[in-house]
Amino acid sequence: MIDEIVAFFMSMLPVIELRGGVIYAAARGVPFIVAFIVCFLGNILPVPFILLFIRRILKFLERFKYTKKLVKKIENHAHAKSASIQKYQVLGLFLFVAIPLPGTGAWTGAIIAALMDLQIKKSFPAIALGVLGAGIIMSVLSFLIPGLFFSAV
Numbered sequence: 631m632i633d634e635i636v637a638f639f640m641s642m643l644p645v646i647e648l649r650g651g652v653i654y655a656a657a658r659g660v661p662f663i664v665a666f667i668v669c670f671l672g673n674i675l676p677v678p679f680i681l682l683f684i685r686r687i688l689k690f691l692e693r694f695k696y697t698k699k700l701v702k703k704i705e706n707h708a709h710a711k712s713a714s715i716q717k718y719q720v721l722g723l724f725l726f727v728a729i730p731l732p733g734t735g736a737w738t739g740a741i742i743a744a745l746m747d748l749q750i751k752k753s754f755p756a757i758a759l760g761v762l763g764a765g766i767i768m769s770v771l772s773f774l775i776p777g778l779f780f781s782a783v
Contacts, residue, residue, distance in 0.1 A: 633658040634668050641672030644737040648673035648761060649730050649768050656772035665773075670765050673736050677757050680740035681750050707733070708741045715742055720756045723748070727760025730768055736761050 641651030655665035715722040743753035
């Protein structure tokens with residue numbers, strides 16, 4: 631049970647997200663379906679909060695000398711990644727989240743959607759489906775192709 635909890639919380643973290651959670655769960659012997667569900671839920675849980683509050687949080691943090699650079703870095707990263715999303719809107723957001731590459735994922739997708747003022751009723755389903763797609767890709771890679779991320783014991 632501890633491995634499922636760790637995978638859940640790993641999936642909530644920016645950068646690691648579901649991609650790392652699924653790899654961890656597979657390495658620890660968590661059953662496929664359990665790992666998929668736990669990591670999906672862990673990755674999707676922060677998204678509504680990001681969509682609703684990230685602009686206010688960034689605006690608040692921008693007022694302080696020590697966090698102003700961090701805010702600019704986050705905003706610059708989001709703007710740099712937003713070109714494809716701007717062109718294709720919801721489909722672009724889905725693809726951005728679904729393709730498990732470094733710098734993509736639910737956190738970045740949600741920040742981009744919030745900074746682009748995409749409607750939550752459109753962006754949340756696109757992000758959720760993207761996390762589902764990334765979950766399928768990572769689960770197949772982690773569970774069905776032995777030794778890709780770790781050697782079988």
